[in-house]
Amino acid sequence: MPMTSTADVVVIGGGVIGASVAFALARRGASVTLLDASTPGRATSASAGGLWSLGESLGLGCGVILHTAQQGAGDGPAPLPRTFMDFLWTSNLRFPSLAAELRTLCGIDIEAESATGLLYLVYDEEQERHASRIVEWAGSDHGSVEKWTPQHIRDRDPLITHDLRSAIHFPGDNQVNPMLLTEALKRGACAKGARFIAEARVRALRCSNGRVVAVESDKGTIACGAVVNAAGAWGAQIARLASIEIPIHPVRGQIICTEALQPGTLRSNLSTRDCYILQKAHGEVIIGSTTEYCDFNTGVRYEDMCSLAAGAIRAVPALRNVTLKRAWAGLRPGTPDELPILGPAAELENFFHATGGFRTGIVAAPLTGEVVAASVLGQTPEFPIEPFLAHRFQFLTA
Template identity: 30%
Template sequence: MEMEKLTRTFDVVVIGGGINGSSIAYQLSKRGRKVAIIEKKQLACEASSAAAGMLAAQAEIEQDGPLFQFALKSQAMFPELANELYEMTGIDIEFDQKGIIKIAETDAIAEEVKKQVTFQQNWDPAIKWLDSHECLEMEPSLSSNIVGGMYLPNDGHVMPATLSKAFAKAAIHFGTEILENTEVLSFIYERERVIGVKTTSGDIHCHQVVLATGAWSAQLMKDTGIDMPVYPVKGECFSVKSDTPILKRTIFSDKRCYFVPKRNGEIFIGATQVENTFDKKVTLGGIASLVERAIQLVPQIKDAKWERAWAGVRPQTGDGLPYIGEHPFKKGLFIAAGHYRNGILLSPVTGQLIADLLEGHPDDTLLSAFRIDRNKQKVH
């Protein structure tokens, strides 16, 4: 028998059950709002479960600006957040803060990384340059060919899908309802204000809507009159296991190869970059290139046991900044999309920023850089 379609009412509907959607729902429901998450598949089934979970605010972002400050603010939230979510849900997000070494493989790259050390020490004096010998003392499995590296003791990582599920479970604790296998088809308007959504399970009414569907956000936004350039970038990863630990810390190469050692003994290794595709198939060529790079950087990896390979789709934007804010001419509609490689890192502060915005006391300093109409991409 076909499921009866019902009209329901909430304070806020969050479209998208990934890590940012769940973080937003958690922050809003914790403040007493009646929230629903609508997810067309299952929670954390896309980029949130495909990421390696690096919290690499200072390894990945190399210049000051709104995104860097946003990332530092979010990174600082993780120690307390990990405890808060564990106490509330019993879920351990496996927050690890053993640091990251950003390696340099040539003298030319080393000069660039040393400049980054000087710059990053403005925010964290503990960051330092390690020569080749010091790198190998810290991580003996690294290739002896590396020139050195930047040691970032306060960068770390989490298990991304676990963090996403912890946000969702904590949101449910505060009353959030989860509607999985439900697709949002369009918005419901009343005099240019969004008052709900039409879904495959019927109409749902609300006072505010937050669109947090990552690389899939552009189509629903186009229907509102804004051409928001969020596009997919596929990334392929694989993991290995070893009887004895190979690495203690995350290793990050500027040539976009990283190693993230997890608590269960797995090392996540990634990631390729293929723009403008939603096809999540894992290709032999993609994995072969990663394997070759991995063995160059950590030769001992070749003796580790193969575990698995996977791919996910990251949401990139035209200028590399996320879109976070209220729609410029559809009141009640808010966006949080386009976090690209930093979705896991930025999830705590994104949830907080959107919740503050919906409550009417936004952080305008950050929001002005991330606003939806910053490039004036109006369709009609």
């Protein structure tokens, strides 16, 4: 058996959330060990990196589970609670300074774009009604969410289909490279003294007197003062090692990606009824994504590849002749109310959750790292953590 080591805090999960929590902890001077299992299907690696604090929280993508649950009401996707929109908005505002900090600290450019914006394309009358509600929900405290005319859209992005009625523009809903963000946070944490252990699958959590005292992984056992569960879609499995139940379910997202096109071919991030479309700094265009329950299956379906392609061509007809490079899938950590599960577990005094990021893990990562780190160290989080406590699901798991 590999040797035993010690750490103030062990963070389980090397995706964007785990890396961000580890970075925030290390920055506060805690000794941190970050464990990663590099499991296929990690949501971080299947993310397009859209920072859509407004679009997602207003029901373009998030809201689908609730919508399915409420189907029959006929109102279309609903917005998530205001407090969550505020959380994402606050987190999103961190990216410019975080990008600068990480570039200085570890030389990685996380490709945080500042003026991309998100356009929600409106094809028909039914969507038009939904769109009006979105503008209403958005209010005016988060920049000006506004309706754009077809002419305005064409002036900005001439390749977008002319066959549409309007679009909603979300300023500030930009994008980042999710893999580089994760890597930079990880290396940033290490630069601040954290230890990273790759390919370390957690096998057991050793508990004693209402506390976790050690994490047993196949790369060794680590005695610890606290544990953060940042295992994403596998969050429920990790919690179960400490006999804790949390309602996390993998929600598959399949995405397809094109060959690299001239950067700037698409200036805006696009969201449509069928899919989202965005061009990354390397030039590849990412088209995603499905939202489906299928356990831990990370396969890709032919039918879904075809519908994503059709949806992309409808929005940007010139994509018809573009070569597809790859299709893959990730498992987002979904919760019943689509809000993350953050902060202390009621069952063990030094076990903390940082999972349930569903479709917004990337944009939520900076603030999630900060509030969870503060909570672990007994400090007051800068954003109230109460709405996100696992406790809210007590009625489900009791």
